[in-house]
Amino acid sequence: MSEETMTIREMCDAYGVTPRTLRFYEAKELLFPIREGQRRLFTKSDRARLKLILRGKRFGFSLEEIRQLLDLYNIGDQQATQLALTYEIGQKRLSDMIKQRDELNEAIEDLTAQLNWGEKMIASLHMPKVANS
DSSP states (O other), rough: OSSSSSHHHHHHHHHOOOOOHHHHHHTTTOOEEEETTTTTEEEEHHHHHHHHHHHHHHTTOHHHHHHHHHHHHTSSSSEEEEEEEEHHHHHHHHHHHHHHHHHHHHHHHHHHHHHHHHHHHHHTTTEEEOOOO
């Protein structure tokens, strides 16, 4: 491997993705490896793009949102537009994640209460019955 390019196998090993994932991102025009016959060589730019794609996916950004953000990199405004849109999408995503967390915490509390009730009911069914004299 040269320091400038990586093979698909090296990319998979370095970033914990599958060849199918890399081919999918290439088909979606998110990555642009150099093609040498059947061989794909990924540049430093591809590696940077993949890092951003994976981070965006981890944060729950759609592939279309990620594509829009990546496309803004080279518009010539020192990434001001890209940063502003990333911030805006990130703020919305954070708000959604907080709402989901709150809903999940409420569901956990409800389920915990139901399980506690169920545990008491099960225990009461196993208690010996006291005969009335």
